Amino acid sequence: MLRFLLIFLTGVFITQHALFGQIRIEVRADSLPLPDQPIYMASTLNNWNPRDPQWKLRKINRNTYTIDISEGFGEFEYKFTQGNWNIVEARSDGSLLPNRLFSEDRIADGTVYLTISGWEQRPEYQIHVTKVPENTPPDAAIYISGNFNNWVIKDELFRLKKQFDGSYKINIFSKFESLEYKFHRGDWNSAESWKSGKARPNRIVHGSDYKPNQEIEVEIENWEDLSSTFNFFSLIDLILLFAAFQGFLLMIVVPTMQDFNREANRLLVILLGLASFFLFFKVIGYYRDVANVFPKLILIPNFALFTFAPVFYFYLHRLLFRMRFSSNQAWPHFILPSLLFLAYIPYFFMDGKRFQHKIVNNETDLKWVFAVSFIVAVFSNLYYYYKCKKAIRNYSESYINETAYHQNINYLSAVLVIFMICIVLGVFTCVLFAVNTLRSGQITELLENSINLIWIAFSLIGFVLGYYAIHQPEIFKISHEETSGAETTAPEPEAAKTRASIAEDDLETFRVRIEEVMKTQKPFLNPNLALNDLATLVKTPSHTLSRVIREGYDKNFFDFINSYRIEEFKENINNPRYHNYTLLGIAFEVGFNSKTAFNRSFKKITGQTPSEYYQSRK
Numbered sequence: 001m002l003r004f005l006l007i008f009l010t011g012v013f014i015t016q017h018a019l020f021g022q023i024r025i026e027v028r029a030d031s032l033p034l035p036d037q038p039i040y041m042a043s044t045l046n047n048w049n050p051r052d053p054q055w056k057l058r059k060i061n062r063n064t065y066t067i068d069i070s071e072g073f074g075e076f077e078y079k080f081t082q083g084n085w086n087i088v089e090a091r092s093d094g095s096l097l098p099n100r101l102f103s104e105d106r107i108a109d110g111t112v113y114l115t116i117s118g119w120e121q122r123p124e125y126q127i128h129v130t131k132v133p134e135n136t137p138p139d140a141a142i143y144i145s146g147n148f149n150n151w152v153i154k155d156e157l158f159r160l161k162k163q164f165d166g167s168y169k170i171n172i173f174s175k176f177e178s179l180e181y182k183f184h185r186g187d188w189n190s191a192e193s194w195k196s197g198k199a200r201p202n203r204i205v206h207g208s209d210y211k212p213n214q215e216i217e218v219e220i221e222n223w224e225d226l227s228s229t230f231n232f233f234s235l236i237d238l239i240l241l242f243a244a245f246q247g248f249l250l251m252i253v254v255p256t257m258q259d260f261n262r263e264a265n266r267l268l269v270i271l272l273g274l275a276s277f278f279l280f281f282k283v284i285g286y287y288r289d290v291a292n293v294f295p296k297l298i299l300i301p302n303f304a305l306f307t308f309a310p311v312f313y314f315y316l317h318r319l320l321f322r323m324r325f326s327s328n329q330a331w332p333h334f335i336l337p338s339l340l341f342l343a344y345i346p347y348f349f350m351d352g353k354r355f356q357h358k359i360v361n362n363e364t365d366l367k368w369v370f371a372v373s374f375i376v377a378v379f380s381n382l383y384y385y386y387k388c389k390k391a392i393r394n395y396s397e398s399y400i401n402e403t404a405y406h407q408n409i410n411y412l413s414a415v416l417v418i419f420m421i422c423i424v425l426g427v428f429t430c431v432l433f434a435v436n437t438l439r440s441g442q443i444t445e446l447l448e449n450s451i452n453l454i455w456i457a458f459s460l461i462g463f464v465l466g467y468y469a470i471h472q473p474e475i476f477k478i479s480h481e482e483t484s485g486a487e488t489t490a491p492e493p494e495a496a497k498t499r500a501s502i503a504e505d506d507l508e509t510f511r512v513r514i515e516e517v518m519k520t521q522k523p524f525l526n527p528n529l530a531l532n533d534l535a536t537l538v539k540t541p542s543h544t545l546s547r548v549i550r551e552g553y554d555k556n557f558f559d560f561i562n563s564y565r566i567e568e569f570k571e572n573i574n575n576p577r578y579h580n581y582t583l584l585g586i587a588f589e590v591g592f593n594s595k596t597a598f599n600r601s602f603k604k605i606t607g608q609t610p611s612e613y614y615q616s617r618k
Contacts, residue, residue, distance in 0.1 A: 094121030146181030247276030
């Protein structure tokens with residue numbers, strides 16, 4: 001009996017201690033921003049954690065919540081939230097409410113009665129995901145993370161609610177001027193991506209552009225971890241890869257060409273190699289598995305902005321003018337690529353994950369490095385476009401004094417057209433960047449598409465260069481002499497001979513020798529005849545021969561040779577052997593290599609078209 005009494009008294013003591021050792025806080029909240037979410041108590045006791053499960057209030061009826069607090073804490077400050085600091089109690093008008101103060105000394109009966117009058121007035125964003133990828137697992141939970149929750153992943157408070165029609169909805173409260181966010185399935189490896197599977201930048205909604213109670217309708221195009229290898233490569237990627245592999249193939253083919261300007265072709269191989277190298281890394285660098293291991297590879301293609309144009313400039317001068325650049329002449333052209341490398345050094349030595357974070361979040365420092373280098377590159381390429389255009393124009397004006405065949409350098413002009421398209425798109429991209437910066441990323445997708453168009457245009461340059469280098473080899477024929485370009489000094493003796501006048505007697509002697517060769521050997525029948533070829537037959541330097549033709553016949557070399565071809569044409573047209581030939585067929589027999597050159601020269605020399613001359617004979 002005594003033992004039973006002792007047990008009873010001990011139970012009563014423990015019960016009384018439990019009852020009188022805790023203080024109950026009872027909270028009345030007539031309205032909640034998130035009706036389905038609980039109320040939490042954040043205080044100095046839990047380091048102001050807005051969502052501490054140990055400080056979660058119990059719901060006892062429709063609008064009443066309670067929490068029990070053990071005695072002994074003395075005084076502390078606190079506030080009520082709904083799981084994060086974007087949803088925190090306030091005055092009835094939504095204005096800021098100072099921290100509440102809890103004090104045991106002011107509590108008489110062990111219960112504190114409180115009322116939440118209102119909640120801070122922060123923008124509420126109603127997000128509606130109307131479509132998710134078809135390969136989304138049926139039981140997958142979709143979350144949203146952003147600046148409103150400090151980018152915490154797998155936060156159940158920010159788990160989207162699936163609707164009956166298969167879409168997803170969630171309401172977000174944010175204290176920031178703009179809402180920055182991204183969808184995922186519980187971790188960053190399963191974050192949303194572009195349709196190709198590439199990582200997409202954060203989504204942004206500007207508070208100034210958002211109207212209350214307006215739904216933000218979005219579509220999730222793909223998931224980074226569920227995109228297959230084939231789906232990862234978009235049509236743009238496949239075009240760039242095709243251009244890259246074609247360039248690598250041409251690097252093998254071009255050196256096998258015989259009897260051509262081998263030094264120019266070496267530069268062509270370098271040019272094709274650079275283009276293919278940059279195109280290849282432009283695609284592979286953004287491939288998810290590669291980017292996770294080597295994230296900084298995406299910086300490499302940007303060097304194309306400053307290296308391709310100078311090398312093309314060198315190639316053009318070596319091809320057209322047989323010009324060699326000394327190291328002192330060449331190094332200034334690579335100052336800008338060197339500066340770009342210096343700007344990238346901090347990122348090359350940065351931790352890979354940190355660098356990925358900068359790329360995905362489009363952080364300011366890296367964004368401006370890209371932007372400034374891109375703008376400088378536009379002006380740099382515009383400068384090289386002007387220099388190359390001028391070189392082609394000068395060559396077009398001078399080649400008639402050195403060749404007797406129609407030289408189709410349209411392929412070089414085509415390259416410059418593509419070059420200009422890239423520049424125009426570059427200017428457009430700069431404008432888009434400025435607008436995107438002012439509007440804090442609202443046209444990010446359009447900006448990326450513009451950059452992709454530049455790469456597509458760039459990929460065409462290598463194709464045009466390689467194709468015509470093989471299919472129009474006449475322009476690559478090796479000259480027997482090396483001439484000096486605009487930036488080199490011509491040999492003084494040759495220059496002196498070029499400027500020297502030719503005596504009348506010597507002029508007549510040269511004319512006799514030239515006409516004898518033209519009559520007996522008929523070199524004009526060679527469709528690829530050049531000034532050096534005829535100079536070899538006449539046994540005189542090419543510069544002297546050019547001067548003799550100009551002063552003795554008042555013609556350039558092109559017209560001089562074509563005049564013999566036209567006379568040969570006139571003879572053949574009356575020859576029964578050629579009665580079954582067309583006019584163009586006869587023209588090819590006498591040395592013309594194109595219909596355009598034949599018609600133009602015939603009209604210039606005879607004043608008639610070939611057809612008019614043929615009709616006039618009858």
